[in-house]
Structures are given as structure tokens and as C-alpha cells.
Amino acid sequence: MSFSVLLSVYKDESPSYLKQALLSIWDDQLLKPSQIVIVRDGPLTSDLNSVLVDFKAVLGGVLTEVSIDKNVGLGAALNEGLKHCQYELVARMDTDDVALPNRFARQAEFMLENPDVSVCSTWVQEFDQNLKNSQGLRKVPVSHEEIVNFGKRRNPLSHPAVIFRKSAVLGVGGYPPFRKSQDYALWSLLLSRGYKMANIPEVLLHMRTGDGLMARRGLSYLMHEYRILRFQKDIGFIGWKDYLVNLAIRTTVRLPPAPIKRMLYKLAR
Incomplete structure (x- = not known):
């Protein structure tokens, strides 16, 4: 089955992590992608460029590089990259995560067997920055109905482990214009328009999170969440009750000291 893999990279990312991610996408996969689209979100360091040059030498026409003059953020970069994806099925990856060898085979098979599903993600194992020590397992709801209900409170899909139908995402205008939580x-937009989603209850991706993740999610992150909540209400995905409840929950979770936030995150996970 033909499919594209879509990534975006910017100057502050680690060359060694990028290399690991690309190795997991190509060398280690049972089902290799037909196309890998990587967006240069602004100018890159010489070390990052070197990694891409090396992989281009190996992958040839499989690797499509898209360059943006200045950093525009993940959502806008992915929208630009999506224009260059040649296939209906598009798998997402972040440049610091590692796909397990059966990820694409499992997800491609699932999408083939479930033509009514527009977006499919999986469970994710979270690790420290060295991918040595597990930080926990992120389980997400499996059925569409569970995803809709869960989505009214929290993100129901793990973005780096997603595979989606290009026509569905383009049908709603691509990623909405947010710098975070896009x-x-x-x-939310797809669910509000009636598109069906699912999660495979298997770990198919290892994600770097690290202990500093929750500490970084303070007041500035809370402001981004406020904007997402307003967007969800405006498109009719949530009503006033859910909006106010979510507002209270997020304010309570984001403002305490880092140790308390880490504890709350583990409980929620």
C-alpha cells in the first residue's frame, strides 16, 4: 500500500534525534513508505542539513524536501508539506520520536480494512530524552464514540503516531492556524464535521518527553489552551458547559508548581 510520511524540522532540533527518527521510518520498518516529505521550517543548522543530505543520498526520490524561508510553526509547516504528499494516506512523525518496526504495516492495514475511518492513531510509550527510562504509557480511547467524548476534555489522539486520509484533512482546510495544540x-474540527476516528490499542511509537515537559507547560501554554477552547466552542464541538469546565480544569493543572503538575499528569495518563 502506498503512503506518505510527513515531518517538519526546525533549527533547534537535535541532529542525532532526527537521524534516529528517519532510521525508524525507513531502515527499521517492515512496510516502508512510498514517500517521505520533510519540511525545513526555516533555515537549519549545518548538522541538521548534513543529516538530510546523507538520507537524500540513500533515499533518492523517496525523500521530498520542502523549504520555508522563515520559521512558521508546526501547523503551518505541515500544511505546506501536505501539498507535496503524493498519496491519500499520510502518516505523521515528529523528528525526535521513534516508530516501532510494525507501525506503518499495522496502521496501513487498519486503514485499508476500515475505509470509513479518516484518522487513526495508537498508544504511545513515553520516555526520557535518551529513550532509556519509561515515563509512562499514554493510552487513548479506541472507538469513535469514546474518542468524541474524551475529546471534549483532552486530546484524544497522539499526533506523532497518527495516520490520516489527506482528503479529509484538506476537506476542513488543513491544520488550523495555531502555534501550539494545532x-x-x-x-476537534474533523469530529465536529462528522469524520470518523479510531485508535489502535497497541504501542507503535516511542516518544521523547522528559521530566521537564510538564514544568514547561505553565501560564504561556495555558493561554494557548484558552484559544483552543474558544475555537472548539466556536465550531460547535463543545458547548458553554464544557468550555467553562475545561477552563477551570486547565487553569488548575497548569498553574501549580512542577512536582504537582507531574503528579496530576501521571494520574490523568
Whole structure:
């Protein structure tokens, strides 16, 4: 089955992580992608460029590089990259994560067997920055109905482990224009338009999170969440009750000291 893999990279990312991600996408996969689209979100360092040059030498026409003059953020970069994806099925990857060898085979098979599903993600194992120590398992709801209900409170899909139908995402205008949580905004928009989603209850991706993740999600992150909540209400995905409840929950979770936030995150996960 033919499919594209879509990534975006910017100057602050790690060359060694990028290399690991690309190796997991190509060398280690049981089912290799027909196309890998990687967006240069602004100018890159010489080390990042070197990694891409090396992989271009190996992959040849499989690798499609898209360059943007200045950093525009993940959502806008992915929208640009999506224009260059040649296939209906598009798998997402982040440049610091590792796809397990059966990821694409499992997801491609699932999408083939379920033509009514527009977006499919999986469970994700979270690790420290060295991918040595597990930080926990992120389980997401499996059925469409569970995803709709869960999505009214929290992000129901793991973005780096998603595979979607290009026509569905383009049908709603691509990723909404947010610098953060643009994936949650997109899932909310798709669900509000009646598109069907599913999650495979298997770990098919290892994600770097690290202990500093929750500490970084303070007041500035909360402001981004406020904007997403307003967007969800405006498109009719949530009503006033859910909007106010979510507002209270997120304010409570984001403002405490880092140790408390880490504890709340583990409980929620």
C-alpha cells in the first residue's frame, strides 16, 4: 500500500534525534513508505542539513524536501508539506520520536480494512530524552464514540503516531492556524464535521518527553489552551458547559508548581 510520511524540522532540533527518527521510518520498518516529505521550517543548522543530505543520498526520490524561508510553526509547516504528499494516506512523525518496526504495516492495514475511518492513531510509550527510562504509557480511547467524548476534555489522539486520509484533512482546510495544540484543534474540527476516528490499542511509537515537559507547560501554554477552547466552542464541538469546565480544569493543572503538575499528569495518563 502506498503512503506518505510527513515531518517538519526546525533549527533547534537535535541532529542525532532526527537521524534516529528517519532510521525508524525507513531502515527499521517492515512496510516502508512510498514517500517521505520533510519540511525545513526555516533555515537549519549545518548538522541538521548534513543529516538530510546523507538520507537524500540513500533515499533518492523517496525523500521530498520542502523549504520555508522563515520559521512558521508546526501547523503551518505541515500544511505546506501536505501539498507535496503524493498519496491519500499520510502518516505523521515528529523528528525526535521513534516508530516501532510494525507501525506503518499495522496502521496501513487498519486503514485499508476500515475505509470509513479518516484518522487513526495508537498508544504511545513515553520516555526520557535518551529513550532509556519509561515515563509512562499514554493510552487513548479506541472507538469513535469514546474518542468524541474524551475529546471534549483532552486530546484524544497522539499526533506523532497518527495516520490520516489527506482528503479529509484538506476537506476542513488543513491544520488550523495555531502555534501550539494545532493537532487538537484539527481533530476537534474533523469530529465536529462528522469524520470518523479510531485508535489502535497497541504501542507503535516511542516518544521523547522528559521530566521537564510538564514544568514547561505553565501560564504561556495555558493561554494557548484558552484559544483552543474558544475555537472548539466556536465550531460547535463543545458547548458553554464544557468550555467553562475545561477552563477551570486547565487553569488548575497548569498553574501549580512542577512536582504537582507531574503528579496530576501521571494520574490523568
